[in-house]
Amino acid sequence: MDSQRTAELYGVGLGPGDPGLVTLAAMSVLETAEIIIAPSSHPESMGRAEYIVHTLLPDREVIRIPMQMASGSEGIDRRLHAVRETIRELRPRLTSAAMSAFVTLGDPLLYSTFSLVVEAVVCEQLPIAVRVIPGVPAFLALASLVTTNLLDNDERLHLVPATGDPGHLEHLLEDRESVLVIYKLSSNFAMLRAMIAQAGRQKGAMVGLELGTDRMQVLTLSEAPDKVPYFATIIVPVQRRSA
Structure with a gap:
């Protein structure tokens, strides 16, 4: 050189x-x-x-x-x-x-x-x-597969790992004008699903498993199995008012 x-x-x-x-x-x-x-x-x-x-x-x-x-x-x-x-x-x-x-x-x-x-x-x-x-993040790939308009106007996005403080996740779920993206699901998925349902945010929530591989699955929150792989992503969408 x-x-x-x-x-x-x-x-x-x-x-x-x-x-x-x-x-x-x-x-x-x-x-x-x-x-x-x-x-x-x-x-x-x-x-x-x-x-x-x-x-x-x-x-x-x-x-x-x-x-x-x-x-x-x-x-x-x-x-x-x-x-x-x-x-x-x-x-x-x-x-x-x-x-x-x-x-x-x-x-x-x-x-x-x-x-x-x-x-x-x-x-x-x-x-x-x-x-x-830079590379395409998993959550954007997941959003593209379900053609979800992630954000509009003054809406916000939070990207967090499932390994964080559950109390912090509960706080974020209270913000219905924000998208919540969750990574690193494998060990905490059952707890997360229950938290999302309890917060009334399950409508439209999607789970992407093994995105970009021949094992890829895109499921609703209720369809997802109790155990998910490490390479899994949840998108909890904004709760928009109907027109």
Whole structure:
């Protein structure tokens, strides 16, 4: 690489899972990057982000960072440790490559492991410029599948994880002029469904499971099974007055 040029590391959002929703900007980076890194739940298994890359560019090598998706601060610490180890090992390649890419589902700036990569780059003091290519978030993909007009006029949107404070979720459900989008449903779905029904917000609420994959399901809140996968999204719509 030209000694006058700073190495670049791109966080590349690949959308919810459908390779057809990968943007032209993301494809340009994937085709150009000398190194592509992807998260994986196990060193020997291909994660969903890597699968999208493989579908679009089957001959590209992808370096995996194993990340256990355990919850809480201990889980975050484990993931950060795994990321820092990988970044440390790749330091010579990352600093000499003109462009590298870390791929992630959805958008790199929304509940993404890319934040850990950025933290590792800073901690390891790598002379790398960090860039971001946005991706289609899961909740917008879900809204498009049911052609829901999410927001209008002065309406608001709240995007929260199901792992947060239940009291905070109850408070947000009281705001009927807001859309509530909930991620990370797997362990709390039954409780969430009951809370939404108790608040009288179940009308029009939709659940998207495994969006962008061949296992995708789009269901009403009442149709959804009691147990849902980690990659699930709820949209609780605004309660608009009838014309």
